[in-house]
Amino acid sequence: xxxxxxxxxxxxxxxxxxxxxxxxKALPQRIYIDISKQQFRAEIMVAIVQLAIVAVFAIMxxxxxxxFAPDAPVRATPLGLSLFGILVxxxxxxxxxxxxxxxxxxxxxxxxxxxxxxxxxxxxxxFEAQPSLYLKSTGLFYVFIMIALRSLxxxxxxxxxxxxxxxxxxxxxxxxxxxxxxxxxxxxxxVTYMASSQIHLGGEFDKVLAIVMVTVVLAxxxxxxxxxxxxxxxxxxxxxxxxxxxxxxxAERITGADMSAKAxxxxxxxxxxxxIDLRGFTKLAATLTPPELIQVISEYxxxxxxxxxxxxxxxxxxxxxxxxxSFGAVSPSDHYAADALAAVDAILAAAEKWKAERTGAGxxxxxxxxxxxxxxxxxxxxxxxxxxxxxxxxxxxxxxxxLEKHTKSEQVRALTTYEMLELAKKxxxxxxxxxxxxxxxxxxxxxxxxxxxxLG
Amino acid sequence: MSRxxxxxxxxxxAIGAALLAVQQNTMLLSAGDEASAxxxxxxxxxxxxxKNDCGTATHACAGRATADAQPDEWKMVTAGTCEKIxxxxxxxxxxxxx
Numbered sequence: 001x002x003x004x005x006x007x008x009x010x011x012x013x014x015x016x017x018x019x020x021x022x023x024x025k026a027l028p029q030r031i032y033i034d035i036s037k038q039q040f041r042a043e044i045m046v047a048i049v050q051l052a053i054v055a056v057f058a059i060m061x062x063x064x065x066x067x068f069a070p071d072a073p074v075r076a077t078p079l080g081l082s083l084f085g086i087l088v089x090x091x092x093x094x095x096x097x098x099x100x101x102x103x104x105x106x107x108x109x110x111x112x113x114x115x116x117x118x119x120x121x122x123x124x125x126x127f128e129a130q131p132s133l134y135l136k137s138t139g140l141f142y143v144f145i146m147i148a149l150r151s152l153x154x155x156x157x158x159x160x161x162x163x164x165x166x167x168x169x170x171x172x173x174x175x176x177x178x179x180x181x182x183x184x185x186x187x188x189x190x191v192t193y194m195a196s197s198q199i200h201l202g203g204e205f206d207k208v209l210a211i212v213m214v215t216v217v218l219a220x221x222x223x224x225x226x227x228x229x230x231x232x233x234x235x236x237x238x239x240x241x242x243x244x245x246x247x248x249x250x251a252e253r254i255t256g257a258d259m260s261a262k263a264x265x266x267x268x269x270x271x272x273x274x275x276i277d278l279r280g281f282t283k284l285a286a287t288l289t290p291p292e293l294i295q296v297i298s299e300y301x302x303x304x305x306x307x308x309x310x311x312x313x314x315x316x317x318x319x320x321x322x323x324x325x326s327f328g329a330v331s332p333s334d335h336y337a338a339d340a341l342a343a344v345d346a347i348l349a350a351a352e353k354w355k356a357e358r359t360g361a362g363x364x365x366x367x368x369x370x371x372x373x374x375x376x377x378x379x380x381x382x383x384x385x386x387x388x389x390x391x392x393x394x395x396x397x398x399x400x401x402x403l404e405k406h407t408k409s410e411q412v413r414a415l416t417t418y419e420m421l422e423l424a425k426k427x428x429x430x431x432x433x434x435x436x437x438x439x440x441x442x443x444x445x446x447x448x449x450x451x452x453x454x455l456g
Numbered sequence: 457m458s459r460x461x462x463x464x465x466x467x468x469x470a471i472g473a474a475l476l477a478v479q480q481n482t483m484l485l486s487a488g489d490e491a492s493a494x495x496x497x498x499x500x501x502x503x504x505x506x507k508n509d510c511g512t513a514t515h516a517c518a519g520r521a522t523a524d525a526q527p528d529e530w531k532m533v534t535a536g537t538c539e540k541i542x543x544x545x546x547x548x549x550x551x552x553x554x
Contacts, residue, residue, distance in 0.1 A: 065517030069509035069532045075481040082477030090470045097459070125482075128496055128532060 042153040047092040054085045068126050076126040080119025110165050117169035131177040132197045154226040156219035163215025174204045247315045249330040250390045266380025271329035272340035273397045275404035278321040279367035303350045311343035329379040329392045338429035340372045348456040370414040371403035406443045418451035498530045499538035500545045
């Protein structure tokens with residue numbers, strides 16, 4: 001015998017099963033909104049599929065000759081299809097104008113099934129036969145189609161409501177057939193039942209049981225599917241949120257990787273490294289209020305980042321007002337040097353325009369400095385297991401940083417090495433604009449003197 | 457057009473369409489006094505060629521009877537009249553055989 005507490009536990013388990021699948025209030029609001037959007041699309045889809053089914057049956061009805069007397073008192077099929085089509089159209093209107101709340105939807109779910117049940121009932125009027133005839137009509141199969149259609153929306157509730165309506169409907173249809181029969185129509189002989197208009201209660205019970213089973217299975221499937229949907233949406237949202245902290249190419253690399261990234265992974269690449277910096281930032285910081293300062297930095301980054309990305313550069317990191325970018329490191333390229341110099345040209349042009357705008361508006365206008373160096377670097381993962389970072393390591397990185405500082409001593413805006421300029425020209429960088437060369441320069445932190453090229 | 461007016465328009469046209477569907481496919485709401493409430497019965501063996509109501513063992517449609525007074529072709533008539541008609545039968549020739 002089942003004790004009360006065990007029953008309670010069973011009920012609790014069932015509640016848990018469906019509740020965990022329903023919208024968790026713990027989820028962030030925007031995820032909830034995302035799921036609602038999904039459900040909204042599902043509602044539109046259900047309506048469209050239903051209209052398509054109406055269309056198919058209407059075509060079938062009109063393309064084939066009628067199987068009842070032309071002057072029959074009721075034409076059940078066109079009547080049922082019209083009423084159903086009208087219901088769906090009204091629901092589509094409410095869904096498309098975003099007015100469909102739970103109460104409305106419940107009404108439509110019940111009404112649709114009621115229309116189907118009514119149509120099945122009307123069969124006996126169409127064929128001018130006794131009511132028990134409709135219990136053997138193929139209309140029963142449409143009941144399953146209707147219930148299944150409700151599963152297009154990830155919500156077990158509507159499948160259950162639809163199934164419940166169908167169950168009650170079939171019981172009512174059976175009861176009506178029995179109640180209106182002129183004589184006792186019940187038979188327990190299966191063959192007689194099959195070959196006549198008599199009613200086998202076991203047969204009708206089988207049908208009701210099938211409706212209930214299909215409903216329960218679909219509802220359980222949906223409850224599970226919905227749990228996955230919630231998880232998937234939450235995780236996609238998390239990935240989208242976190243990916244904004246990475247360079248786009250790096251983010252794609254992380255999510256699209258065959259193996260998960262681990263520290264110590266590295267690939268040797270020929271790449272160019274670019275450093276960009278705001279000149280006189282420290283001095284500027286002293287004169288501006290914090291909000292003004294943040295505004296300057298965000299304006300500057302909004303100009304620089306797209307200029308770098310437009311030329312295939314990948315933002316490696318932001319360091320205060322400094323930006324480090326790489327070309328040809330995240331994914332190999334055979335024109336990384338040309339890309340880097342083109343990016344520098346774009347940056348300087350953008351910086352020039354920005355400075356003019358700010359000066360025009362009477363605001364302090366900082367200069368932008370940049371430097372590029374090319375060479376072999378290692379692009380890889382550093383850090384510990386729980387906090388990893390994709391970055392580039394190599395002489396070119398150090399050299400670019402040093403050159404960037406060196407621009408101040410040379411009183412220029414952007415520098416690179418002579419070798420890199422030549423390499424870029426080979427890779428298709430337009431050599432028309434001749435660059436000023438600085439021979440045998442001592443760069444702080446570099447042992448041998450270098451030949452440099454002024455980029456602007 | 458405000459939402460309320462649009463909703464009313466949609467609901468009114470839906471009700472109108474539903475009434476039209478009922479009027480078109482049933483005897484209800486019809487203008488003429490057709491004998492809609494009359495009980496009818498299938499009457500076999502009395503139909504002229506091409507004037508039958510519907511299906512038999514060999515075809516599924518109205519108007520397919522090939523000869524007059526075929527014993528399996530039928531027409532709906534007011535209940536109680538069939539057996540008063542010459543050759544009229546409430547049973548199809550198929551049913552009689554079995």
